[in-house]
Amino acid sequence: MALLMENQFIDLPADKTLDTKLFLESVSYLPSFFDCLGSKVFAPIKSDISGNITKIRGVYDKDPVKYATLQQIVEAEKEAYGAEWPKVGATLALMWLKRGLRFIQILLQSLADGEKDENNPNLIRVNITKAYDQALKKYHGWLVQKIFKAALLAAPYKSEFIKALSKGQVVTEADCMASVRQFLVNYTATVDAIYEMYTAMNAELDYTV
């Protein structure tokens, strides 16, 4: 779990404001998560998520004071863009990014909870499928769903995935899962807070790609 543990998310303040700079720092390591899946076919996903982060950072860098929190960015864009909003700017980038973050969260949580295919305990397809169904499927048309089903066959064995998450160090599954659980505390709170903001601001869209 070296990959994730070295880049823990912060404990959110009580008012759940999300500091843009700290968020961008923590999240910048997550595209590498898709390398842990082992196959080159996941490169387009990694680059989609990296693109979201770059888009948000681009807005932040224009005025770090004005955009100090993610909430301030989304509110400023709502003002600035009128009818185009929320399918625009960092609001759109964060809308999609949070779905990728949720995917990672549910996948890790499912593994940490020991959910498995009893007939194939070393496969993680059930965990990936659960994460996909809950975080992304709804936003994908039949074609992307079909491509997902094909790509799922390239998912690594659980043992390989754990090794990759641990940056190649040999660790026990139990040790890795203990770290995952610790990582998930602040991470889940952060992802939840973004979802709550999108609901509160009526910024969520459900079009499919």
Place this chain on the structure above:
Amino acid sequence: MALLMENQFIDLPADKTLDTKLFLESVSYLPSFFDCLGSKVFAPIKSDISGNITKIRGVYDKDPVKYATLQQIVEAEKEAYGAEWPKVGATLALMWLKRGLRFIQILLQSLADGEKDENNPNLIRVNITKAYDQALKKYHGWLVQKIFKAALLAAPYKSEFIKALSKGQVVTEADCMASVRQFLVNYTATVDAIYEMYTAMNAELDYTV
């Protein structure tokens, strides 16, 4: 055919040297070709090909005199990289780029030759499949082949594809195909010359992704 006609490839000299600068100029418009396929799912292909071009341009820009022709680039890299070569640098980028170029060439040629599925004359799946089988399939493992089969279902109708190639202008199929034939003359000669160079220099690899 506005997209391609405005960016014709040059008539090659008798010795078939490929001027790097002119090649990069002509080829820089081709990633947009994949937009003509209509669906967002082709974005990863467009970005793979754009990446190849960027890689080659990066090498060229380091020393435009030393790297004046594509042959000089590949030869200089053979010297410089030793055992790593040819799976490295602009040599690798051009190895893959030429396959994408061949894909486009065979697809356009097949359309210009009037090859069609008699039962579905407005579909271009037979043409795309022919191009894929001849240019790329061999270099793709079963998984990417499977993803190709799914993506094929997102291919546009012939009429839409022609309209997109013509930059949205309404032109007859016959007019468009006349332009395609004209475009293909120098384009095919260029792609052939690159393939010949890879064979002559023993630079071709057949690993799969």
